[in-house]
Amino acid sequence: MNFDWLYFWGALFTPSPRFLSGLALTVIISIVAMALALVLGLAIALLGRSRFLPFKLFASLYVWVIRGTPLLVQLVIIYTGFAAAGFFRFEDVDLFGALIRGAVQAAIVGLMLNESAYISEIVRSGLESVDSGQNEAALSLGMTPTQSMRKIIVPQAIRIMVPPLGNSFNGLMKATSILSIIGVAEMFQVGSTMSSATFKVFEVYAVVALYYLLLTTVWTLIQTAIENALNARAGLPPAESVMKRLFGLGGRRQIPSARAAQPVDAA
Amino acid sequence: MTLYTAPISVGDGPLVSAKGVSKFFGEKQILTDVDLEVERGEVVVLVGPSGAGKTTMLRTLNRLEAIDAGEITINGALIGQRRNKQGKLVDVSARTLARQRADIGFVFQHFNLFPHMTVLENITLAMTDVKGERKADAIAYAKELLDRVGLADKADVRTRSLSGGQQQRVAIARALAMRPALMLFDEPTSALDPEMVGEVLAVMKDLAEAGMTMLIVSHEMGFTREVADRVIVMDAGKIIETGPPAQVFTAPQHERTRQFLSKVL
Numbered sequence: 001m002n003f004d005w006l007y008f009w010g011a012l013f014t015p016s017p018r019f020l021s022g023l024a025l026t027v028i029i030s031i032v033a034m035a036l037a038l039v040l041g042l043a044i045a046l047l048g049r050s051r052f053l054p055f056k057l058f059a060s061l062y063v064w065v066i067r068g069t070p071l072l073v074q075l076v077i078i079y080t081g082f083a084a085a086g087f088f089r090f091e092d093v094d095l096f097g098a099l100i101r102g103a104v105q106a107a108i109v110g111l112m113l114n115e116s117a118y119i120s121e122i123v124r125s126g127l128e129s130v131d132s133g134q135n136e137a138a139l140s141l142g143m144t145p146t147q148s149m150r151k152i153i154v155p156q157a158i159r160i161m162v163p164p165l166g167n168s169f170n171g172l173m174k175a176t177s178i179l180s181i182i183g184v185a186e187m188f189q190v191g192s193t194m195s196s197a198t199f200k201v202f203e204v205y206a207v208v209a210l211y212y213l214l215l216t217t218v219w220t221l222i223q224t225a226i227e228n229a230l231n232a233r234a235g236l237p238p239a240e241s242v243m244k245r246l247f248g249l250g251g252r253r254q255i256p257s258a259r260a261a262q263p264v265d266a267a
Numbered sequence: 268m269t270l271y272t273a274p275i276s277v278g279d280g281p282l283v284s285a286k287g288v289s290k291f292f293g294e295k296q297i298l299t300d301v302d303l304e305v306e307r308g309e310v311v312v313l314v315g316p317s318g319a320g321k322t323t324m325l326r327t328l329n330r331l332e333a334i335d336a337g338e339i340t341i342n343g344a345l346i347g348q349r350r351n352k353q354g355k356l357v358d359v360s361a362r363t364l365a366r367q368r369a370d371i372g373f374v375f376q377h378f379n380l381f382p383h384m385t386v387l388e389n390i391t392l393a394m395t396d397v398k399g400e401r402k403a404d405a406i407a408y409a410k411e412l413l414d415r416v417g418l419a420d421k422a423d424v425r426t427r428s429l430s431g432g433q434q435q436r437v438a439i440a441r442a443l444a445m446r447p448a449l450m451l452f453d454e455p456t457s458a459l460d461p462e463m464v465g466e467v468l469a470v471m472k473d474l475a476e477a478g479m480t481m482l483i484v485s486h487e488m489g490f491t492r493e494v495a496d497r498v499i500v501m502d503a504g505k506i507i508e509t510g511p512p513a514q515v516f517t518a519p520q521h522e523r524t525r526q527f528l529s530k531v532l
Contacts, residue, residue, distance in 0.1 A: 136331055137379035137438075141393035141445060142369025144361050151392065155383050234383045235425035 008203040011194075012210060022190030023211060029104065029186065030173045030215075033111035037172075038165075040112060041119025048124055059120065066117035072178050074114055079106035079182040107179045107186075115172055119165065126161035127153060159230045163239075166223035170216050177212070187211060220245055278342055282307045282449055282480050283328060288337035290323055290504075297323045299504040300337070305449075305482055310475045312491040312512075313484045315501035316527050321484045324501065325451050328482065329371045330364060341371060342448060369397050372442030372450040376458050378434040380426040380441070386413065387422040390441045398445065405444075412440040416470050432463030436470055443474075450474065452483040488531055492516060500524045 011019070048059035066074070079102075083089040090102030090109075130153050138148035180189035191208040195201045220242060227239035243249045283305035290298040298320045305311050313321045326332040327339060330347035338356065339346050347364045348356045358364075381389050387409055394405035413419050416436040426434055435455055442450060452471065456464040468490045475481055475494045485491060491498060491512055498515045500508040500523075508521045516532065519525045 131379075133375060133377055133379040134381065137373075137375060137381070138393075139365070140329055140331065140368055140371070140373035140375075141441070142365050142397040143393060144365045146361075147365075147396060151396065152381055159383075235427060 004200055004203055007198070007200050008206060011200075011203065011207045015207075016194075019187070019190050019194070022185055022187040025104070025185060026173065026176050026187040027215065029107055029111065029176055029179070029184070030169070033108045033115060034169050034172055036108070036112040037115035037119050040116035042123055044116055044120035045123035045127070048120065049127070063117045063120060066114055067121075071110065071114045071175060072181060075107065075110040075179070075182050078110045078113075079103060101184070103179075103182050103184045106182060107176075107184045111172060111175065114175075115168060118168055122161055122164045122168065123157075126157040126164075129160050130156045156234075159227075159234055159236075162223070162227055162230060166219070166226070169223075170219055173215050173219065174212060217246065278307070280343060281305060282309075282342055283339075283482065284341075285324075285328070285339045286337055288324070288327060288334050288339060290320075290327065290332060290334050297504055298327070298334075301501075301504070301506055303499065303506065305480060308478050308480055309496050310479075310481045310494055311483070311497045311499060312495040313482065313499050313501060314486070314488075314491065314527070314531075315507075318503075319501040320504040321501050322453050325453050325482060325484050328449075328451055329368050329373055331373070333358075341367065365397070369393070369445055370448050372439075372445060372447035374435070374438050374442055374450065374452045374455050376454040378426075378431070378438045378458075380434055380438055382425065382427050384426070385423050386418065386426060386429070386437050389426060389437060390444045393441075394444050409440070409444055412443055413437075415473075416440050417466070430463060431459045432466045435459065435463075435467045439467075439470055439474075448480065450479055450481045452481065452485070454484050454486070456485070456487060486531060488516070500527065502527070 015023070044059050044062055047055040048063075050056055050059075079090060081087075090106045092102050093100050093105070134152050134156065135145075135148050138152040139145070143151070176184075176186050177188035179186050180192060183189070188208060191204050195204040198204065224239055224242050224245065231237065231239055281304040283303065285301060285303040288298055288301040288303075289296065301320075301324060303324065313325065315321055323332055327334050328341065328346065330339075333347070338348070344367070345356070346367055347359055349359050351357050359367075380386075381392070384392065387406065390409035390412065391402070391405040394400045394409070395402055400408075410419065410422060413422055416439060418433060418436055418440070421429060421433065421437070426437065429437065439455075455471070456467050459467065464487070468487060471481070471483070472490070472494050483491075483495075495512050497509060498512045499506055500515060500519075500521070502523045508515060508519060508524045510520075515524065516528060519528060
């Protein structure tokens with residue numbers, strides 16, 4: 001086998017500044033796109049719950065179109081297509097002394113739009129998963145629908161939404177690898193430049209893969225911590241352990257349910 | 268010691284008055300032209316076969332269900348609606364409806380306690396967030412209520428760890444914390460294991476003896492006979508008979524009442 005171990009270890013443990021800046025860009029784009037997608041996804045979900053028909057229609061149309069087309073195609077349309085048609089061109093801008101390339105802006109917008117459609121569905125199903133009796137109890141106590149949403153529904157829905165939202169973010173980080181198609185110098189693109197310059201194709205992409213694995217593993221740790229914190233606040237046992245998530249190790253988890261809860265004592 | 272210390276509602280006329288109430292779920296008519304009154308301090312139990320519309324009727328009284336015809340007043344004021352300049356009934360704002368509901372306690376079959384809060388927080392939430400009471404006052408009154416439903420030691424636990432009977436007693440305390448003028452109970456013991464029914468009914472009996480105005484949907488005929496001032500029998504979306512329990516249970520006027528009672532007594 002022709003595998004240059006020396007090159008591999010070097011690229012893995014002493015990555016070049018270019019590679020590190022690609023890694024940083026991957027992380028930054030992921031976080032910014034996810035944050036914006038959360039806001040937009042929540043807005044789309046709320047539009048979808050509106051009693052005003054045009055809002056409802058817009059929300060379902062949006063989710064239908066965005067989820068029904070590939071991210072790659074969306075990105076190319078937004079960045080290259082819009083510019084070619086003279087419709088809109090993403091220009092490089094200077095934000096507090098940092099140069100934000102047009103392609104990076106297009107990448108963030110594209111990922112945000114794409115992810116928001118999925119997030120709106122997660123938010124919708126999360127809100128719907130809270131038993132309607134919870135809202136009725138809040139209303140019967142004289143809370144307004146807004147108060148009920150804030151104090152009763154959302155705090156319970158968030159705990160349900162975190163695992164699928166976490167998976168979404170995991171997918172988003174990996175999806176950034178296709179940004180190379182519109183010329184964003186993220187980690188994958190830096191890797192492909194390195195591989196064509198050195199012909200160490202396997203070595204380079206093995207390092208790239210390991211760095212993606214590092215990112216998603218770190219995120220799994222963070223997500224587990226968030227779930228545990230939310231469960232503790234709700235008086236529930238901890239979420240599935242990291243060892244179980246990553247390697248399937250450890251015992252089977254007891255899934256608690258509100259209705260089937262065993263009385264501690266029947267005084 | 269009485270369970271309920273706030274002043275019982277004063278005023279003229281019946282506390283609850285429903286006139287010509289009709290309600291449809293899609294094509295299906297659930298309530299047909301129902302007239303119902305509850306006097307101040309009166310304890311009324313709604314009975315009847317399942318599907319008769321008892322729960323729906325109860326839920327219209329705090330407008331958890333909107334009605335398609337008729338009008339409902341609580342303490343003389345239309346609930347959830349007002350008359351516009353043309354004299355037509357229109358919906359009030361969510362805020363106004365919320366204010367009206369704050370004076371009407373509602374106890375659900377499945378308790379509907381808030382599982383993300385402690386027992387004490389369940390009770391104090393609406394006191395502070397709806398009525399604007401000071402937190403310390405709310406906690407003090409909530410603890411007093413918990414003591415009276417026999418759950419003083421459960422203030423800081425999660426509702427999930429309570430038995431069904433305990434959860435329902437917390438739910439009653441939560442409703443009472445708003446110092447309501449009227450308490451509505453929707454089959455409060457139907458979801459309970461048999462051995463826990465008694466503890467909930469005991470709390471409700473205390474409340475009735477304290478003079479609370481109560482409207483209860485229940486299948487507990489023994490309790491009804493003992494506590495109710497009046498029984499209302501519903502069937503197929505209509506009230507078919509009403510009277511004191513002794514009269515309705517021993518000498519029912521209506522054939523359907525006789526059939527129903529022969530099954531449950």
